[in-house]
Amino acid sequence: MLKLLKRILRLSGKYSKKIKAAFLFSFFKSILSKMPIFLAFLILEKFYTESLTGIYCLKVGIALALIVIAESVCQFAGDKLQSASGYMMFAEKRLELGSHLRKLPMGYFTAGNIGKISSVLSTDMVFVEEIVMSSLANMMNYMFTAAIMGVFILFFDIRLGIVAVAVSVLAVLTAKNMNRISLDEAAVRQQQSEKLTDAVLSFIEGIGIIKSYNLLGEKSEELSDNFRRSKDTSIKFEESLTPWHRRLNVLYALGMTIIFAYSIYLYQLGELILPYLMGLLLFIFDLFGPLKALYGEASRLTVMNSCLDRIEEVLDEKELPDKGKHHIPKKSDNNIPEIEFRNVSFAYGKEEVLRHINFSMAPQKMTALVGPSGGGKSTIANLITRFWDVKDGQILVRGQDIRNIPISELMNDISVVFQRVYLFQDTVYNNISMGKPHASKEEVYEAAKKARCYDFIMQLPDGFDTVIGEGGASLSGGEKQRVSIARCILKDAPVIILDEATASVDVDNEIYIQEAISQLVKGKTLLVIAHRLNTIKEADQILVIADGLITQRGNHDSLMKKDGIYKDYVELREKTSGWELM
């Protein structure tokens, strides 16, 4: 328990002083809460020696009133300090976690960690926050009260005190075992809660597919299985504590009985006078109460411990280094490529997916990446934006290694148009203006016009102020795509990475999207993961990526003159789509 308190204090950082002050108030409150018993004992003693006077009673009465007032002041100050610092501390922890997540490589988010992140940010954080606010104050109170009662009883009679201390030590040892065992169950319980979050997220995300493939029954059953497992792990966790609570209760009852019987025995021997015995009887039934309450909270403590483990696990995840102090030169002189790959190799895990990649992109020219699925095209694009870092070699933007540039500056220079568009649950206006947060209204409208979305936006119920549903659910696929292009046009970054859509949209939308894209890429350096033959044909440079290597390079005409993947690919495409290159 002390270890856990230390852990909380370490976690609380600059708020640890406030939390320690709250503990101090809790300590005073514990002393004050037991003072009425002590006053009762004084009255009993006077009564027994027949020296009780009205003035004495009045003094005790005033002392009692002062104690009650002081106790509530301590309670108030302790609670205030504790809860204020608890909320502040967790507000900051959330921000810290948010800023940490921002700096993690994309790999972390694609490796099945979404459930973990969601449950750490929601369930775990909330649980610890509540425990820090309420239970911790209670537990400190119980701990101090138990110690104070031990001292009181030692003061009454050393022999009785020794029995009380022996029972308390046995209780602490028993509780230690209980915590060790329940800690494992708590970890299992929290892991299951993470799996449940994962299952719920994937169910909601895939609801369209689930319905269209008629998998509602099967997938609901999987989800129900997860709910059942969560219920089972929670019950198992509680059950792991029950036998230990029973042992502790027997121990307390035994301790109380021994002290009770022993004090009567001492009274009969004449070694304990009546007021002492009466004081003791007042006391005995409450003697192990604080310890009992303290270990009653043990289950929450163990859950809290495993929540802290998981929060720290996410915080310990290695960030992408962002210590670059260099800047991207404003304008590229014509001899320096806008983007250059120098002998780049990369592996997601152990297996290399890119090997010795060398190419450069001249300013305002178009480079198309083509090749078989899984060849490494998206990986090349993802390395430029530092979603991951290269294992070997260098990527340079206008002659600067991207690892030496602050990530925010790099991202200002690059716009990415993903195949899968994500719009935020916000107004259309805000979804576009996030490309340039201080843009004027005119600039936003102009970008929307260029992206061919102005007209359909004006037809929405509240025009630009229409709130789009979560993930942009209230717009069609093509409309969402055009809004995202408007966002990029507004951003006006010199380098554009475009992952061309493989799935075709309807003809009207296709035309609009192409018009929007041609506006976007005007005068830009463009890297496109190309699927459309027209795009490929227009490229200044085509790189054929297969098996992590650049197997062919050139422009369309030069590549069509050679046998190889490119020629086969184009001919196959022409055959299957019936398109002709103009």
Ligand SMILES: Nc1ncnc2c1ncn2[C@@H]1O[C@H](COP(=O)(O)OP(=O)(O)OP(=O)(O)O)[C@@H](O)[C@H]1O
């Ligand atoms: N996040 C990831 N973690 C592990 N391996 C990955 C990850 N992303 C891609 N890969 C693997 O890296 C290789 C290259 O994938 P990449 O997506 O770059 O290919 P691609 O040419 O873009 O394919 P496609 O045209 O199908 O999108 C593949 O073997 C793929 O399985």
